[in-house]
Amino acid sequence: MSDNNQLIICEYCDAVYQRPTLARHQQAHCVRCGGLLARPHLFHVDHLLALCLTAIMLIGFLSFYPVLVIRTGGQSHAATLVDAVWALTKGPTDMLALVAAFSIVIVPVTQVALLTWLLGFAHFRQRAPGFRGCMRWLATLGPWSMLEVFLLGALVAVFKISGRIDVLPTMGLLALGGLSLLIIGMAGRDVQRLWDELP
Amino acid sequence: MTVAVAAELGLCLCHRCHKACDLNASPHTCPRCGAHLHRRKRNAITRTWALMLTALILYIPANVLPIMHTTSFKGDSTATILGSVVTLWRDGAWDIATIIFIASVGVPVTKFLVLGLLLCTVHKGDTRSRRDRTRLYRGLELIGYWSMLDVFVAALLTALVQFGALGTIEPRPGILFFGLVVVLTMLATLSFDPRLIWDTDTHDD
Ligand SMILES: [Zn+2]
Ligand SMILES: [Zn+2]
Ligand SMILES: [Zn+2]
Ligand SMILES: [Zn+2]
Numbered sequence: 001m002s003d004n005n006q007l008i009i010c011e012y013c014d015a016v017y018q019r020p021t022l023a024r025h026q027q028a029h030c031v032r033c034g035g036l037l038a039r040p041h042l043f044h045v046d047h048l049l050a051l052c053l054t055a056i057m058l059i060g061f062l063s064f065y066p067v068l069v070i071r072t073g074g075q076s077h078a079a080t081l082v083d084a085v086w087a088l089t090k091g092p093t094d095m096l097a098l099v100a101a102f103s104i105v106i107v108p109v110t111q112v113a114l115l116t117w118l119l120g121f122a123h124f125r126q127r128a129p130g131f132r133g134c135m136r137w138l139a140t141l142g143p144w145s146m147l148e149v150f151l152l153g154a155l156v157a158v159f160k161i162s163g164r165i166d167v168l169p170t171m172g173l174l175a176l177g178g179l180s181l182l183i184i185g186m187a188g189r190d191v192q193r194l195w196d197e198l199p
Numbered sequence: 200m201t202v203a204v205a206a207e208l209g210l211c212l213c214h215r216c217h218k219a220c221d222l223n224a225s226p227h228t229c230p231r232c233g234a235h236l237h238r239r240k241r242n243a244i245t246r247t248w249a250l251m252l253t254a255l256i257l258y259i260p261a262n263v264l265p266i267m268h269t270t271s272f273k274g275d276s277t278a279t280i281l282g283s284v285v286t287l288w289r290d291g292a293w294d295i296a297t298i299i300f301i302a303s304v305g306v307p308v309t310k311f312l313v314l315g316l317l318l319c320t321v322h323k324g325d326t327r328s329r330r331d332r333t334r335l336y337r338g339l340e341l342i343g344y345w346s347m348l349d350v351f352v353a354a355l356l357t358a359l360v361q362f363g364a365l366g367t368i369e370p371r372p373g374i375l376f377f378g379l380v381v382v383l384t385m386l387a388t389l390s391f392d393p394r395l396i397w398d399t400d401t402h403d404d
Binding site for chain 1: 202203204205206216217218219220231232233287292295298299329333334336337340343344347348350351352353354357358359360361371372374375378379382385389396397
């Protein structure tokens, strides 16, 4: 396109810089406002694809496997992510069920789907069909994935009722932790470089 | 130290793909992703005020109304956010009480205060401590969604505690208002444009 591909603009204060060459573990910060300008990529595109496939497996696991199980007497109750969303539809909080469904199911699943699509084609050094739209949705959905908050919520819930009852943290919690880390790692700044790498 | 600013160089940051776009070559659309270019987020101040004030109003029922209703053989009980924090504290679970207090009271109140401060100082064209105010904004971006904690705790407890020896837990409207407050404050943060902090004059402090 043009040589201003070598320019970066601070998103917090509009200062303009030449794109720096960074060594590993180096980060570039804006001298004016201190905002993060650039950091080296954590993963190669093919590694990102592998992480993405791991994320798909974790999602599959989490859709059947409970995050928490409680046991009282002979009875036991288990709750998956979807059960937790479903619980909010009971009583006067339906609208909140929508918010929860959006932030812990719809957004993460869509992010992983979009990433798989984009990275699958990026593996063959190609732009996926609908590249612009997919990148746009990824950027828009970014702030709305709340799996890590849900994870903390699950831990709090364990302690809140564990005085009265046996609560068993499950493999589901571990999978949830893994999935939220993967999504933070993949859907953040790292994927924006596809703009530059796939002309 | 003088730093070149995008406007002086005829450049504009694309809000969608973060390309430095040359406004002389293409004044309205980003050549890379096709997004419409605007130097600042549109109606940032008005939108942020509107969303923040709505959130502030809804924060009242969120605190006054009960968030959960427990039915068990020991009798019924309803709890507000602060009520549940107090109960947890009395039961000796001060660590959980602290986490919930920070997420449901500390974070939202901090967000209201910081957004209010940013909006007022931008309105007055204040040039002091712009770097610190930008840092405050980045803090808002970071803590934004953690206040959703109580919503997820309520959802999980409702899903788990049903018709067992523990009784039944049901969500109540307070938690709905609280969830809306979190969403609205997140939208308010996203609508604010931190570059307005730096638009006051051309030289640096
Ligand atoms: Zn800056
Ligand atoms: Zn663009
Ligand atoms: Zn235009
Ligand atoms: Zn726009």
